[in-house]
Amino acid sequence: MxxxxxxxxxxxxxxxxxxxxxxxxxxxxxxxxxxxxxxxxxxxxxxxxxxxxxxxxxxxxxxxxxxxxxxxxxxxxxxxxxxxxxxxxxxxxxxxxxxxxxxxxxxxxxxxxxxxxxxxxxxxxxxxxxxxxxxxxxxxxxxxxxxxxxxxxxxxxxxxxxxxxxxxxxxxxxxxxxxxxxxxxxxxxxxxxxxxxxxxRRNENLRTRVAGLLGRQVAGQLLELDSDGPDGRVHGLVAPPDLSRATSGAMFTFVNGRAIRDKVVQHAVMEAYRTLLPRGRYPILVLFLDIDPAEVDVNVHPTKHEVRFRRQGQIHDFILASLRQ
Ligand SMILES: Nc1ncnc2c1ncn2[C@@H]1O[C@H](COP(=O)(O)OP(=O)(O)OP(=O)(O)O)[C@@H](O)[C@H]1O
Ligand SMILES: [Mg+2]
Missing domain, CATH: 3.30.565.10 (Histidine kinase-like ATPase, C-terminal domain)
Structure with missing residues (x-):
């Protein structure tokens, strides 16, 4: 044959x-x-x-x-x-x-x-x-x-x-x-x-960049966050509780400079805002998580929109604690 x-x-x-x-x-x-x-x-x-x-x-x-x-x-x-x-x-x-x-x-x-x-x-x-x-x-x-x-x-x-x-x-x-x-x-x-x-333009800081992309009004209201810990650094601009949206479309989360939609990150963020926002509302935020590249696997999905953390629980709690401060 x-x-x-x-x-x-x-x-x-x-x-x-x-x-x-x-x-x-x-x-x-x-x-x-x-x-x-x-x-x-x-x-x-x-x-x-x-x-x-x-x-x-x-x-x-x-x-x-x-x-x-x-x-x-x-x-x-x-x-x-x-x-x-x-x-x-x-x-x-x-x-x-x-x-x-x-x-x-x-x-x-x-x-x-x-x-x-x-x-x-x-x-x-x-x-x-x-x-x-x-x-x-x-x-x-x-x-x-x-x-x-x-x-x-x-x-x-x-x-x-x-x-x-x-x-x-x-x-x-x-x-x-x-x-x-x-x-x-x-x-x-x-x-x-x-x-x-x-x-x-070139050489902007994050707030100016947010103003140029998401509007001056939003940019003016966001609060600065910067938290260093043994697991890495969480930083960015996050909304006060009275500034929320009906969708998660303005929750911008990044892991080591990559835009990521990750359950662990998402859950930590929503958990931090849980008691502050009415049901069905989402915060506006631009949040960066910088961690040791050895702690995160990017080679999970062809589009690289997903990652896998080596120590999920720890990363989750680190983000949660940083936001709660
Ligand atoms: N705009 C660019 N300027 C300079 N070099 C480039 C540019 N685009 C691609 N290259 C070169 O071509 C190579 C192949 O690009 P390609 O995007 O196919 O793969 P990659 O970026 O290495 O990996 P991935 O498939 O994950 O994107 C790169 O590794 C880089 O050396
Ligand atoms: Mg490439």
Missing amino acids: ASRIHILPENLCNKIAAGEVVERPASVVKELVENSLDAGAGEISIEIEKGGRKLIRVTDDGCGMGKEDLFLCLERHATSKIASDDDLFRLRTLGFRGEALPSIASVARMVLRSRPADVEEGMELIVDCGQIRKTASCGMAPGTVIEVRDLFYRLPARRKFLRRDETELAHVGDVVTKMALAHPGVQFRLLHQGRSLVDV
Whole structure:
């Protein structure tokens, strides 16, 4: 009997992985902006058209990639961020899988331009569904520009799951807001069809950043929190009990600089506010938990929205105690 089992072509493997990494325009924006942050960018601009389904362009002034790296970055499991298993437990970067760019490239048309500061000119790659079509040198400022066009254009089944432009745009806005909150030192711009939706400047402090993103009124009312302990540091801006919302949409929680929706963190926060807020109300807060990277596993879910704490109970109580102060 002829064999029925075969190895999938690499491009197909990428698409399967991409199904997990790239759900919608907002996931592309998240991956590209994370790369810009890991590249040490001070300015990041995100331009999108038609909610991101037609165009997503992320421009940064980060370290850039030399020629060789520009080709390599499209290979699966090609990363500059980790080298061994142990590195997974001392992560200082947002990326580590070497999965994002090949996944995105396999489901869209992509143009990559990059130039390290110490090189005279940039290099451009034109990629179509994971295949490099054209390479050329190009004039550009140091940094990286990545353009993603026509997301899922050869995957009608995936395209069907995309929502209206306004909905996709709202998800993109949410992702950009979270990253901008976590990096008040970095300039962020978000433009949709040329219209500016986010525009916050470099070297801001957290309160100014919150004012620029969530409004001056909210920013003015939030209370500062900073608590150091043996388990790490909890800091940020949190609402007084008379400032609450009907949804949890303004509870921004971060673990080691990553926007996270975590049950342990969420529960600790709600527990702290339990006696202070009426039922069904949620606090507004921007809360950062900084702990030893060895204490938290980020490699749990492809989108990295979830983490696993080594000592859940301790972390829970630390957050709770910090908020109660
Ligand atoms: N904007 C950028 N500036 C400089 N280098 C970049 C940029 N984007 C990607 N790179 C380089 O390309 C590599 C591959 O990027 P990719 O996002 O695919 O993987 P990663 O960030 O290493 O891991 P992950 O899949 O978890 O995001 C990175 O490790 C980095 O070296
Ligand atoms: Mg990445």
